[in-house]
Amino acid sequence: xxxxxxxxxxxxxxKEYGYVFxxxxxxxxxxxxxxxxxxxxxxKKNIRDYWWKAMVQMHDNIVGLDAAIFMHPTTWKASxxxxxxxxxxxxxxxxxxxxxxxxxxxxxxxxxEAKIEKEVKKAEKRFGEAFNKQEFVSTNGRVVGYQEKIDSxxxxxxxxxxxEDLADVKALIEELEIADPLTGSRNWTDVKQFNLMFGTKxxxxxxxxxxxxxxxxxxxxxxxxxxNVQKTGRMKIPFGIAQTGKAFxxxxxxxxxxxxxxxxxxxxxxxxxxxxxQKEWFEHWKETRMKWHLxxxxxxxxxxxxxxxxxxxxxxxxxxxxxxxxxxxxxxEGIHSRTDFDLKQHEEFSGKKLQYFDHEDNASYxxxxxxxxxxxxxxxxxxxxNALVEEELENNTTRTVLKLPAVLAPIKAAIxxxxxxxxxxxxxxKIVEDLKWDFNVTYDEKDAVGRRYRRQDANGTPxxxxxxxxxxxxxxxxxxxxxxxxxxxxxxxxxKDIIKAEVDVKHWLQKM
Ligand code: GAP
Numbered sequence: 275x276x277x278x279x280x281x282x283x284x285x286x287x288x289k290e291y292g293y294v295f296x297x298x299x300x301x302x303x304x305x306x307x308x309x310x311x312x313x314x315x316x317x318k319k320n321i322r323d324y325w326w327k328a329m330v331q332m333h334d335n336i337v338g339l340d341a342a343i344f345m346h347p348t349t350w351k352a353s354x355x356x357x358x359x360x361x362x363x364x365x366x367x368x369x370x371x372x373x374x375x376x377x378x379x380x381x382x383x384x385x386x387e388a389k390i391e392k393e394v395k396k397a398e399k400r401f402g403e404a405f406n407k408q409e410f411v412s413t414n415g416r417v418v419g420y421q422e423k424i425d426s427x428x429x430x431x432x433x434x435x436x437x438e439d440l441a442d443v444k445a446l447i448e449e450l451e452i453a454d455p456l457t458g459s460r461n462w463t464d465v466k467q468f469n470l471m472f473g474t475k476x477x478x479x480x481x482x483x484x485x486x487x488x489x490x491x492x493x494x495x496x497x498x499x500x501x502n503v504q505k506t507g508r509m510k511i512p513f514g515i516a517q518t519g520k521a522f523x524x525x526x527x528x529x530x531x532x533x534x535x536x537x538x539x540x541x542x543x544x545x546x547x548x549x550x551x552q553k554e555w556f557e558h559w560k561e562t563r564m565k566w567h568l569x570x571x572x573x574x575x576x577x578x579x580x581x582x583x584x585x586x587x588x589x590x591x592x593x594x595x596x597x598x599x600x601x602x603x604x605x606x607e608g609i610h611s612r613t614d615f616d617l618k619q620h621e622e623f624s625g626k627k628l629q630y631f632d633h634e635d636n637a638s639y640x641x642x643x644x645x646x647x648x649x650x651x652x653x654x655x656x657x658x659x660n661a662l663v664e665e666e667l668e669n670n671t672t673r674t675v676l677k678l679p680a681v682l683a684p685i686k687a688a689i690x691x692x693x694x695x696x697x698x699x700x701x702x703x704k705i706v707e708d709l710k711w712d713f714n715v716t717y718d719e720k721d722a723v724g725r726r727y728r729r730q731d732a733n734g735t736p737x738x739x740x741x742x743x744x745x746x747x748x749x750x751x752x753x754x755x756x757x758x759x760x761x762x763x764x765x766x767x768x769x770k771d772i773i774k775a776e777v778d779v780k781h782w783l784q785k786m
Pocket of ligand 1: 490491492523525532533536538606607608645647648651652
């Protein structure tokens with residue numbers, strides 16, 4: 275499937291199978307706002323739990339927090355978001371469409387990258403088993419040329435943004451002859467900065483109302499609670515505070531489905547460390563987070579690190595874990611060495627000390643912070659788009675299957691009576707009653723069993739359990755595996771252990 279087709283398929287499959295709906299669809303929707311439906315909410319919860327377990331439960335020096343979305347407005351002055359949380363935007367004078375200038379340039383680079391991929395695929399075909407991708411991309415003249423072009427464009431973009439040289443960003447767009455993707459027009463305005471925070475009001479009357487912001491990141495809720503948690507939890511540095519929750523950004527170019535939303539959920543962890551140790555912790559968390567991703571078995575080649583040229587106002591080092599989405603490699607998670615910027619700023623703006631007394635050194639200091647920050651919705655899209663495949667079967671038919679990691683699948687097993695009579699539904703219902711204490715399971719008796727298998731495949735259910743007439747004789751059922759389609763006869767009493775062996779979080783996280 276071509277990438278664009280694959281992406282369209284992902285969006286329509288997410289709707290058809292009750293994963294993601296456009297918000298307020300009956301009113302024609304709200305741009306870049308989405309609702310998670312009956313299966314989506316389970317998948318999202320399972321991803322969140324998988325993260326929480328790895329980050330909080332498995333670390334005795336990391337604890338959780340659930341801070342409010344509303345925060346005192348000075349928080350955002352201190353954090354730098356009021357002054358510096360903006361994107362460079364550019365308007366097309368002909369189409370009147372608004373774009374993020376940096377995204378236009380990045381999309382241009384993604385097109386060159388697609389050419390590299392094409393060359394690699396061609397060479398793979400030509401050389402067969404002997405093909406060495408690493409060697410090919412570092413020696414093939416055309417590919418090296420493409421890569422150099424990408425590197426030089428992104429370097430210039432990074433430097434111009436860093437220096438706030440918006441005139442040069444426009445010059446770059448013009449030099450690359452980037453056109454409006456919708457109309458092909460190259461009639462651009464100057465590049466301007468646009469603050470991404472949503473404002474709102476707190477209070478009953480217009481005169482006394484206080485201007486607030488919807489938080490654009492969950493991290494600040496952790497910083498302002500740093501000392502509360504450290505003292506009440508008697509935490510010793512190094513320690514972390516983790517939190518999941520909604521964040522809001524008035525994205526200029528909100529598109530690509532749930533990749534860039536205006537209301538989304540983050541899973542963030544701030545790790546408080548001794549100043550001077552940030553480099554080693556940066557490496558530690560890069561490695562740990564990548565292992566978490568790889569534990570889900572979504573393919574090593576689908577991930578890469580991208581170190582930042584342009585650092586955010588608070589960071590002394592930063593990298594993205596990028597994932598290969600249907601529209602190319604894009605940021606999935608950020609790992610930032612945030613120095614003592616945030617705590618120092620909050621100390622200054624609040625007038626309260628946010629320091630740690632180190633008993634070993636007999637001294638107080640403002641801790642440095644290492645942050646890991648992943649978008650839950652973006653992780654959902656990574657998992658979902660990677661899982662959706664169309665398979666050619668031996669009998670020349672195809673099947674659509676959602677190969678979700680079993681630990682994340684919304685429904686772990688479907689229980690199917692072969693026919694709707696002879697007491698089979700009753701036995702199947704009894705199995706549902708037993709299994710539902712441990713797993714999310716479903717009962718399905720409609721249509722021929724083959725069609726029910728296909729429906730569950732497309733829904734991502736790892737196991738189908740079929741109750742037939744033999745079940746009445748010997749208490750055995752057929753268990754069918756979604757990915758291999760292999761069927762086995764097993765005892766009803768063994769079902770729980772068989773399912774658990776594949777869906778248990780421990781089984782997956784132990785791969786880290
Ligand atoms: N506290 C640091 C922070 O917020 P970020 O790189 O701006 O850093 C972290 O965001 C992660 O949040 C990103 O890697 C991405 O997964 C997710 N994210 C950011 N903006 C998003 C949006 N508009 N829609 C969906 N996810 C988003």
